[in-house]
Amino acid sequence: MHFYVATVFSEVFDNFVFQAPNLIIHQPEETLNKMNEWCVKHHTDSGLVDAVRASKISLQQAEYEMLAFVRKHTLPKICPLAGNSVHEDKKFLAKYMPQFMNHLHYRIVDVSSVKELCRRWYPGQFENAPQKKAAHRALDDIMESIDELKFYRTTIFK
Structure with a gap:
């Protein structure tokens, strides 16, 4: 289950907008009790579990707010979902936030796939790629993905 959602728009996946x-x-x-050991430790240490317990935002409210935001800034079916290992996010959004997902383009930009190609094809340049901070909070992950794509674009795909 995803507990934390964030949305960022960028131009061509590298300029924050x-x-x-x-x-x-x-x-x-009951949902929190279903977390595996890694999730319990990591999300407790980060403070996310306490924040989830204290939150008053329902899944439906989150979808409504995210959908209002994307409708304000994008036309339907134009903006792809992007990020690291974003296929898991896509599954969650399709199941729990279908209206939001329906607004997005059907394609996704998976930064993890780009990372794997760069690691294998350009190992020398890849050594300097930005390292993940492993915070696993939505906004941090998005901003790290944007920084990572900037690196690949300016260093490897120049």
């Missing part, structure tokens, strides 16, 4: 409000989605204890 707009940021939607960060939304922490409330979850009942």
Whole structure:
């Protein structure tokens, strides 16, 4: 289950343009109790579990706010979902936020795929790629993905 959602728009995936409000989605204890050991430790240490418990934002409210934001800044079916290992996010959004997902383009930009290609094809340049901070908070992950694509574009795909 995703507890935290964030939306950022960028031009050609490398210039930050707009940021939607960060939304922490409330979850009942029964959902929190289903987390695996890694999630419990990581999300407790980061403070996310406490923030989820304290949140008053429902999944429906989060979808409404995200959809209002993307409708304000993009035309339907233009903006792809992008990020690292974004296929998992796409599954979550398709199941729990279908109206939001329906507004997006059907294609995705998976930065992890670009990373793998660069690691294999350009190992010398890849050594200097930005390192993930492993915060696993939505906005941090998005901003790291944008920085990572900037690196690949300016260093490897120049």
